[in-house]
Amino acid sequence: MTTPWWRGAVIYQIYPRSFRDTDGDGVGDLPGIVERLDHIASLGVDAIWVSPFFRSPMHDFGYDIADQRDVDPMFGTLADFDALLARAHALGLKVMIDQVFSHTAAEHPWFLESRASRDNPKADWYVWADARDDGTPPNNWLSIFGGPAWQWEPRRGQYYLHNFLASQPDLDFHNPAVQDATLDYVRFWLDRGVDGFRLDSINFCFQDRQLRDNPPKPPALRTGRGFSADNPYAFQYHWYNNTQPENLPFLERLRTLLDAYGDSCALGEISSEDSLATTAEYTRPGRLHMGYSFELLTDDFSAGYIRDTVQRLEDAMGDGWPCWAISNHDVVRAVTRWGGADADDAFARQMVALVCTLRGSVCLYQGEELGLPEADVPYEALRDPYGLAFWPNFKGRDGCRTPMPWTGDPDAGFSSGTPWLPVPEAHRARSVAAQEADPHSVLAHTRRFLQWRRTQPALRLGDIVFLDAPEPVLAFERRTHEATWLIVFNLSPVSVAWAPTEIAGLAAVDGHGLPMGDIDGASLRLPPHGLYIARRSVQPG
Numbered sequence: 001m002t003t004p005w006w007r008g009a010v011i012y013q014i015y016p017r018s019f020r021d022t023d024g025d026g027v028g029d030l031p032g033i034v035e036r037l038d039h040i041a042s043l044g045v046d047a048i049w050v051s052p053f054f055r056s057p058m059h060d061f062g063y064d065i066a067d068q069r070d071v072d073p074m075f076g077t078l079a080d081f082d083a084l085l086a087r088a089h090a091l092g093l094k095v096m097i098d099q100v101f102s103h104t105a106a107e108h109p110w111f112l113e114s115r116a117s118r119d120n121p122k123a124d125w126y127v128w129a130d131a132r133d134d135g136t137p138p139n140n141w142l143s144i145f146g147g148p149a150w151q152w153e154p155r156r157g158q159y160y161l162h163n164f165l166a167s168q169p170d171l172d173f174h175n176p177a178v179q180d181a182t183l184d185y186v187r188f189w190l191d192r193g194v195d196g197f198r199l200d201s202i203n204f205c206f207q208d209r210q211l212r213d214n215p216p217k218p219p220a221l222r223t224g225r226g227f228s229a230d231n232p233y234a235f236q237y238h239w240y241n242n243t244q245p246e247n248l249p250f251l252e253r254l255r256t257l258l259d260a261y262g263d264s265c266a267l268g269e270i271s272s273e274d275s276l277a278t279t280a281e282y283t284r285p286g287r288l289h290m291g292y293s294f295e296l297l298t299d300d301f302s303a304g305y306i307r308d309t310v311q312r313l314e315d316a317m318g319d320g321w322p323c324w325a326i327s328n329h330d331v332v333r334a335v336t337r338w339g340g341a342d343a344d345d346a347f348a349r350q351m352v353a354l355v356c357t358l359r360g361s362v363c364l365y366q367g368e369e370l371g372l373p374e375a376d377v378p379y380e381a382l383r384d385p386y387g388l389a390f391w392p393n394f395k396g397r398d399g400c401r402t403p404m405p406w407t408g409d410p411d412a413g414f415s416s417g418t419p420w421l422p423v424p425e426a427h428r429a430r431s432v433a434a435q436e437a438d439p440h441s442v443l444a445h446t447r448r449f450l451q452w453r454r455t456q457p458a459l460r461l462g463d464i465v466f467l468d469a470p471e472p473v474l475a476f477e478r479r480t481h482e483a484t485w486l487i488v489f490n491l492s493p494v495s496v497a498w499a500p501t502e503i504a505g506l507a508a509v510d511g512h513g514l515p516m517g518d519i520d521g522a523s524l525r526l527p528p529h530g531l532y533i534a535r536r537s538v539q540p541g
Contacts, residue, residue: 004289005263005265006046008361008461009045009362010043010045010046010047010361010362011046011047011049011096012045012049013048013325013364013365014050015366017420018402018403018421019366019403020032020035020415021403021417021419022035025415026418026419027075028404029076029080030053030077037087038091040091043446045364046093046094047093047096047196048094049096049267051329052065052100054067054069054072055071056072057106058072060165061384063164063168065104067108068099082192089193096197096265097189097197099189099199101173101182102200102201103170103171103204104169105168110122110126115153115155115160117155117156118156118158124175125172127160127169127172131152131158139212139214140214141161142235143164145386145389146232146233149161149163149241150162170204187257190264196266197265197266199266201269201271202269203242203270204243205250208239208240208244211240213240214236214241217234217235217236238272251282255289258289267288269292270282270293272293279293279316280313280317283321285320289321291320291322292323292325294331296324296326296355299337299338302471303469303471303473303474306474310324314464321360322358322361324358324360324362326338326355327364327365327368327400333399335374336373336374339351343373346528347529348371348442349442349514350514352364352369352446353489354474357453357476357478357533366404372405374399375402377398377402381422383421402422403415403420403423404432405423405428406432408429408431408434412431445512445513448513452512456483457483458478458483458484462483464479465477467500469488471491473489473498475487475500484535484536485535486506486535487532487533488517488524489530489531490529490531491529492529495530500524503522506536506537508532515527
């Protein structure tokens with residue numbers, strides 16, 4: 001059987017607003033993506049994932065969609081998207097696009113009709129509820145962006161649910177017509193030629209029919225997807241406002257549709273009270289092709305944490321397929337989040353190699369191939385409503401969304417106008433142009449490593465077996481019937497030694513730009529942020 005293209009793929013995430021601007025308005029666009037597709041193809045990735053480019057009032061920068069079948073004029077036209085598809089496919093790149101099922105923009109025609117009265121054709125397309133006797137919201141559910149998850153609508157004399165911004169009303173997926181309409185616009189993009197979908201907050205489609213209160217969470221457990229103790233969202237167990245059992249039959253309907261289009265795939269973003277368990281459940285046969293959660297997008301960083309997180313998912317997943325990411329458009333960039341303010345290029349190179357050697361598919365976020373650190377965006381330049389609401393304790397997501405630095409020029413080669421977010425000097429110094437000329441750069445390493453990975457079935461498709469090793473050593477094997485690779489990372493800035501149980505029959509390979517360890521007697525010596533990768537000619541035991 002032919003292996004599906006998505007299995008073991010490296011998927012490059014493009015945040016359109018910040019990739020490349022061709023019309024001078026300071027915001028990236030679809031022609032800008034087309035212009036730079038050669039750069040992406042040169043990395044050795046398999047696919048691109050394009051974050052939302054649909055018509056939107058941009059309250060949440062595209063994740064509030066007002067028309068799921070059209071391109072926002074800010075980004076271009078449907079013809080521009082068709083050109084992007086054609087060029088990507090000509091370069092051998094698959095194209096995945098974001099889909100936001102659980103909610104729409106308040107400006108969406110569906111919501112404008114639904115809010116008008118309680119008896120119109122779309123009256124029950126959104127989650128509406130009467131007030132309590134005292135006029136307060138129907139339950140204690142909270143919005144991720146702060147405050148109650150309910151907004152009063154005087155036209156209907158009811159509250160509507162919004163798990164995110166008040167301008168992002170939640171659709172009621174208990175209504176079969178909503179499911180049908182959703183699958184219909186998925187079909188629209190499949191017919192246009194897209195190869196897959198990244199599904200935003202896919203476990204948020206259904207809510208508890210009884211609208212039961214979420215129970216309180218003890219203070220010691222108030223952590224999660226970027227939530228700090230000052231965000232009241234962390235004060236609850238979110239048992240009832242998402243991750244309901246009714247979601248599973250809908251995912252199976254979605255899978256049936258995708259299967260009718262051959263090798264199309266769906267990658268679900270999952271954030272629940274036990275995201276790893278939900279990921280395993282959602283990726284069982286007949287549901288999503290892949291799932292990823294935020295466990296490697298948190299501040300936690302150690303060999304033990306990474307090993308335990310991946311192993312927990314492996315133990316629960318069975319035949320499902322994971323996808324790993326350590327950076328994206330919602331979290332502090334991994335170089336800074338895990339490496340600190342002084343993290344160097346050696347750490348950045350190591351992080352690319354690490355995420356690309358775990359079992360599963362991989363999402364690399366634009367700029368990760370350059371080793372970009374988090375940008376420090378001053379308050380007066382902030383655009384993210386999340387950051388504006390929680391500043392100064394939380395500065396939001398703008399620091400990972402600043403424009404891609406193509407050159408060292410003041411505009412970073414991004415736009416002839418004023419970029420929508422400032423480009424820091426540290427990013428311009430790490431521009432594509434600067435790194436193209438340096439064979440030791442993060443960019444050069446990323447290309448060499450990804451292109452080598454593509455030739456190694458064990459790294460794309462093999463099993464993973466973790467080995468007992470002390471901090472800061474992360475050691476595992478990737479295995480197929482034909483080959484076994486030993487992969488060892490030193491996650492610290494100082495040299496370490498480790499004695500593997502089985503050291504015979506190892507044939508080391510080039511680290512493709514990473515400092516390589518070596519065997520000294522019975523020990524493996526690893527330089528700072530070093531790697532040892534070797535093929536076993538003698539199997540353990």
